[in-house]
Amino acid sequence: RRFSVGLTGGIGSGKTTVADMLAARGAAMVDTDTIAHQLTAPGGLAIPDIHTQFGAAFLTAEGAMNRARMREYVFAEANAKARLEAILHPLIRIETERAAAQAQGDYLVFVVPLLVESRGWKERVSRVLVVDCLEQTQIRRVMSRSGLSEAQVRAIMAAQATRTQRLAAADDVIDNDGDALSLVPQVDQLHARYVALAREA
Ligand code: ATP
Known part of the structure; x- marks a missing residue:
């Protein structure tokens, strides 16, 4: 089976941002949303x-x-x-x-917001990539993007896996607490690794 990455993260963690960066480098995207x-x-x-x-x-x-x-x-x-x-x-x-x-594309990326919460996905993908940030960062970003209140954002987060559960399922983690520039070296490094793994597969 073709090498594939399952990209996930909590609401507002930066999944779309990272997916776009991987796509720009040549990954094929399948977005379940x-x-x-x-x-x-x-x-x-x-x-x-x-x-x-x-x-x-x-x-x-x-x-x-x-x-x-x-x-x-x-x-x-x-x-x-x-x-x-x-x-x-x-x-x-x-x-x-x-x-x-x-x-x-060079390899396949499935963007699956609820990968950790849903049955079967972990077995379907070669690697699980989690976009991670502090809950405070998630709340701040979602509030400024959507106009939801902090309580509303927290209610959505409460219905999702916890940060700890998500990290426990991760093979790879991107730290997205920094600015957009700090994503670049992390994404470059992971992309190179995935291209190499896809060649081996
Ligand atoms: P959702 O689960 O709601 O679809 P998502 O995980 O796909 O969200 P993004 O849409 O990539 O997350 O990011 C959420 C918001 O935070 C966006 O407005 C995005 O532009 C912004 N953002 C993401 N990463 C950063 C960053 N490192 N610095 C500043 N803003 C960021």
Whole structure:
């Protein structure tokens, strides 16, 4: 199987920033969030099941999943999250593998925000790369980007793996507490290592 990296990190840790840097150096990217969005966009493969299981009220006039409504419902209703995931996860897997088979690059990077939390991903990738920073840094960055309150950001973080759990799953770690420039040598070094590992594989 082709050498692959699973890139993960908590909300606002810098996953997208690091993914863009690896892509600029020649890595092939498969972003599971993008795929999940496509599945729930108008005409998306998950829409018929969402319609059947949750009802038309959970679709927008355009035929996308109504994200705001689903988010509320999943928060309030104990089983809803599992029901939605039962629809989405198998489709995400299928579409992810389809994208991976077509991706061109020195090696493959799967961007998976919930890699540590989800079943099967650690076994699927050759290496787990965690973008790490202090919780305080995450909170500051997400607040300034989104306008969420500190309490709202903390609530999202509480639903994700802890920093300790994520680091325990990591083969490689990028420290993103510094400025953007401090990422460059770290990304350069990891990229060179991944290119070498991909050649060996
Ligand atoms: P999410 O989980 O919310 O999608 P993410 O992990 O993909 O987030 P990014 O979007 O890369 O994180 O970064 C979060 C925010 O912090 C962005 O606005 C980004 O520009 C900024 N940021 C990331 N790294 C740094 C850094 N080293 N210095 C300053 N700002 C940064």
